[in-house]
Amino acid sequence: MKAYCKLFACSVLYFVFNGTNSYAQQSSKLSDPEIASVAVTANQIDIDAAKLAKEKSKDQDIIKFAETMMNDHQAVINQAVALVKKLNVTPKDNATSQKMSADAANTKKILQSKSGKDFNKAYIDNEVAYHKAVIDAVQNVLIPQAQNAELKQLLQDIMPALKTHLEHAEMIQKIFNK
Amino acid sequence: MIKLNRDLKNYVILLSLLFFNNCNFDVQKDHPKLYVVEIKQMQFQPALLKVHAGDTIEWVNHDFVTHDVTEETNKDWSSSPLAAGTSWRMVINKNTDYYCSIHQVMKGKLVIDR
Numbered sequence: 611m612k613a614y615c616k617l618f619a620c621s622v623l624y625f626v627f628n629g630t631n632s633y634a635q636q637s638s639k640l641s642d643p644e645i646a647s648v649a650v651t652a653n654q655i656d657i658d659a660a661k662l663a664k665e666k667s668k669d670q671d672i673i674k675f676a677e678t679m680m681n682d683h684q685a686v687i688n689q690a691v692a693l694v695k696k697l698n699v700t701p702k703d704n705a706t707s708q709k710m711s712a713d714a715a716n717t718k719k720i721l722q723s724k725s726g727k728d729f730n731k732a733y734i735d736n737e738v739a740y741h742k743a744v745i746d747a748v749q750n751v752l753i754p755q756a757q758n759a760e761l762k763q764l765l766q767d768i769m770p771a772l773k774t775h776l777e778h779a780e781m782i783q784k785i786f787n788k
Numbered sequence: 789m790i791k792l793n794r795d796l797k798n799y800v801i802l803l804s805l806l807f808f809n810n811c812n813f814d815v816q817k818d819h820p821k822l823y824v825v826e827i828k829q830m831q832f833q834p835a836l837l838k839v840h841a842g843d844t845i846e847w848v849n850h851d852f853v854t855h856d857v858t859e860e861t862n863k864d865w866s867s868s869p870l871a872a873g874t875s876w877r878m879v880i881n882k883n884t885d886y887y888c889s890i891h892q893v894m895k896g897k898l899v900i901d902r
Contacts, residue, residue, distance in 0.1 A: 678890050682853045685872075689852055770829040771853060777893040 640751070642758050643702035646694050649752065649765065651707040652744050653683040653690075655714040659740075662721055663733045671782050672730050679737070679775065686768050693764055731786045738783050741776040748772065820879070824848060825896065827855050827870070827888075832896035841881045841900050848875040853891075860885040860895070 640648065656679050663676035694701055717736060724732050748765055756762040820842040826833045828850040839845065847857050849870040857876060858866035866889065867876040880898050888894040 681890075685853045767852070770831070771851075774830040774891050774893055778891060781893060 640704065640706065640755050641702065642697075642756060642761055643694075643699050644704040644706070645752050645756050645761065645765075646690060646699060647701035647703055647707045648710070649690050649748075649768075650687055650701055651710050652747075653686045655710060656737075656740065656744075657683045657687075658714065658718065659721070659733065659736065662718060663729075666721075666725065666729050667733065669730050671785065672733060675734070675737070675778060675782055678778070682771055682775065686771070689764060689768075693760055697758060697760065699758075727786075734779055734783045734786055737779040738776065741772055741779060745769070745772050745776060820844060822846060822877075826850055830891060830894060832886075832888075832894060835895065836897045836899065838899045838901040839880055842879060844877055844879050845898065846875055846877045849873065855888045855894070856890055857886055857896075858889040860887045 660676035660679040660683075663672055664680075667673055667676070690701075721729065721732055721736065748769060753762055753765045756765055821840070822844045823837060823839055823846070825837060825845055825847045827847055830851060830853075832847070837845070847867070847870065849855050849872055852872050854869045854871050856867050856869050857878075865878070867878075869890070870876055880900070883900050884898040886896050886898070
């Protein structure tokens with residue numbers, strides 16, 4: 611069982627890291643419309659995972675955390691949509707956002723196959739790994755590559771929320787690991 | 789006689805000044821103050837605030853996400869959710885640890901300065 615859990619955690623990390631940072635670093639430089647698409651996709655992925663957690667979990671810590679993820683990431687999407695409208699830019703689907711969506715679908719399948727405590731642990735482990743990967747990608751790929759000053763500022767503004775989410779997820783993870 | 793009156797007048801003025809000065813000082817000391825704690829970049833700023841009993845604290849949410857302000861130890865009180873750009877006030881009478889129950893790692897402390 612432990613070996614299976616480790617395998618699951620590794621597969622989540624593989625999907626997450628390949629879906630964001632390492633993939634983005636390997637690919638050619640992203641344009642601002644592509645960065646906007648990656649940002650919206652990354653937030654939507656976490657909203658979808660949170661919706662699944664609300665459906666499947668009965669744990670109050672997990673449910674409350676999932677609600678926070680849904681609300682906060684939707685607020686980020688709203689900010690991004692407002693900015694691209696203001697800048698008259700259309701988010702452009704690209705290899706990075708496509709890969710992120712495909713990997714998220716795989717992660718969702720794994721999460722859907724679990725229930726009870728196994729689901730809770732798998733969900734919060736994924737949240738820790740996902741937020742680490744997204745923080746890394748935003749900090750080291752998206753912010754440096756963004757050309758428009760307002761887009762760059764928006765990406766910088768969401769960093770404190772992402773770091774707080776990670777800390778919060780790690781706090782819950784510790785409870786499940788006791 | 790004229791000099792005596794002038795001295796007496798000066799003395800009265802001096803006493804009045806001292807009296808009113810002390811009155812003003814006492815009023816300033818006892819008058820409850822308003823302090824502002826800004827919620828920005830997912831932090832309460834300042835996170836530690838020294839106040840006097842009876843002072844009012846106003847929390848202003850500058851973030852783009854919703855927060856709240858909740859007494860941490862016994863959950864004695866809580867603001868309603870504070871949407872972006874909104875604020876909430878409360879009079880504080882004792883030392884208080886508080887946090888955001890939505891983002892539970894965000895914490896603040898109010899210390900009554902005696």
